[in-house]
Amino acid sequence: MLIDYHTHHARCGHAQGSLEEYVKRGIEIGLQELGLSDHMPLLHVNPAEYLPEMAMPMEELPSYFEECLALKEKYKDRIDIRIGLEGDYIEGHEEKIRRIVEGYPWDYVIGSVHFLGEWDITDFRQTAGWENKDIHSVYEQYYDAVKKAAATGMYDYIGHIDVIKRFGYKPEQDVTPLENDALDAVKKAGLAIELNASGLRTPVAEMFPSRRMLEYAYHIGIPVTVGSDAHQPERLGQYLEEARTLLKEIGYTQLATFRQRRRFCVDF
Known part of the structure; x- marks a missing residue:
C-alpha cells in the first residue's frame, strides 16, 4: 500500500506546483492514495504585517477545497485522492480553528504545532527566536x-510531533518525559501520528518523530500514517521507502488512512 498524506502546493506561498501536478506525480510514482493537505490560513497574525509566504490566504480556502474535489473526481479511476488540511494548533484561537475544521467535509485534518505565540519554530527565517532562550523551556512550551x-x-492525527528539533536545537536535559507525555496525550485522545519523512532533508537529518518516539508509540498502540511533507511535486513520496522500512523494523504492519474523518488501517 503506497500512500502519502502530507503535501503542500503553490497556494500556501512557500511551496511550488499546482494540485494537479501533485496528482499526476502521485500517479507516476504509483501511489494508491494521495492526501492533499495544505496549510490552514493564518488566524492569529496579520499576514500583511507578518513574514510573507506563510500560508494560503483565507479567501483561497474555498477554491482550494473545490479544486481538490474536482481533481478527486477527474482522477478517480487512477488514484484515490483524500482531501485534507494541515490545521495549525494555536493556543487561544481554538474556536477560529474549529470553524475552519468543521466548515468543510475534509477527509482528515492534521494537527500540527508550528507557532509558539507569533514565533514559527519551523521557519528557517525565524531561527533567531532561539537566541537567549532556555531551550528546555521552549520544549516544555x-x-x-x-x-x-x-x-x-479537532484533529485526526498529529503531524511531525517532534518538529521542535528541526534546526538541531536540543536541550542538555533528557526530553524523553516530555515526548512520552505528548504521546500519552495522543493515545488518550484516540488519535494517530505521522512518520514525517521530510526531517531527513532538514538540519536535524532525522525523521519526525525519532525512532525512540516511534518505538514508544508502537508500545502504547498509537496508529501511524506516513507523509513526505512535499513542497515540490518531485519530492512527493521522498524518503517514504525509508519510512516504511523503519516502521516495519519497529513492528508496525499497518498504516492509518482516512476518509470522511474516519480512520482505517491498511496493511503495507
Whole structure:
C-alpha cells in the first residue's frame, strides 16, 4: 500500500506546483492514495504585517477545497485522492480553528504545532527566536501545545510531533518525559501520528518523530500514517521507502488512512 498524506502546493506561498501536478506525480510514482493537505490560513497574525509566504490566504480556502474535489473526481479511476488540511494548533484561537475544521467535509485534518505565540519554530527565517532562550523551556512550551492540540478533538492525527528539533536545537536535559507525555496525550485522545519523512532533508537529518518516539508509540498502540511533507511535486513520496522500512523494523504492519474523518488501517 503506497500512500502519502502530507503535501503542500503553490497556494500556501512557500511551496511550488499546482494540485494537479501533485496528482499526476502521485500517479507516476504509483501511489494508491494521495492526501492533499495544505496549510490552514493564518488566524492569529496579520499576514500583511507578518513574514510573507506563510500560508494560503483565507479567501483561497474555498477554491482550494473545490479544486481538490474536482481533481478527486477527474482522477478517480487512477488514484484515490483524500482531501485534507494541515490545521495549525494555536493556543487561544481554538474556536477560529474549529470553524475552519468543521466548515468543510475534509477527509482528515492534521494537527500540527508550528507557532509558539507569533514565533514559527519551523521557519528557517525565524531561527533567531532561539537566541537567549532556555531551550528546555521552549520544549516544555511546545509539547504542552501538542498535548492541548490532541485534547481539542479537532484533529485526526498529529503531524511531525517532534518538529521542535528541526534546526538541531536540543536541550542538555533528557526530553524523553516530555515526548512520552505528548504521546500519552495522543493515545488518550484516540488519535494517530505521522512518520514525517521530510526531517531527513532538514538540519536535524532525522525523521519526525525519532525512532525512540516511534518505538514508544508502537508500545502504547498509537496508529501511524506516513507523509513526505512535499513542497515540490518531485519530492512527493521522498524518503517514504525509508519510512516504511523503519516502521516495519519497529513492528508496525499497518498504516492509518482516512476518509470522511474516519480512520482505517491498511496493511503495507
